[in-house]
Structures are given as C-alpha cells and as structure tokens.
Amino acid sequence: MMQREIIQKQKPLNRTKPRKGKGKEKACRRCGNSKGLISKYRIGLCRRCFKDFALQIGFQKYD
Ligand SMILES: [Zn+2]
Secondary structure, three states: OHHHHHHHHEEEEEEEEOEEEEOOOOOOOOOOOOOOOEOHHHOEHHHHHHHHHHHOOOOOOOO
C-alpha cells in the first residue's frame, strides 16, 4: 500500500501529446536545422555541420 502511494506521487504531470514543430531533440545541435539531420550514431548534427564536425573528430574523406 505504501509503495503505491509513493509511485503515484512520483508520477509527473500529465503532458499528453507532445507538440510537433518544436522538436528540440530532432534538430542539429550546432545550427538548429532539422533538415538533413543525421541521427545515426547519436551524432545529432545536420549534414552540413557533420561535414565540418567529421573532419574534427577524425573522419576521413574518401573521394
Ligand atoms: Zn547543422
């Protein structure tokens, strides 16, 4: 019985239906652009920023 009460108290306020449009998680963390975002490998950068970032972190270009 005690456990039930604790669990209910810890429940966060009901925020139903997260609003679309302001997806902070799905945007480039550098420029905020959500287009061409690379979420693979948890990079979280858009294509353009990734290109810059990639060189810094040691990715190499193979043309
Ligand atoms: Zn970017």
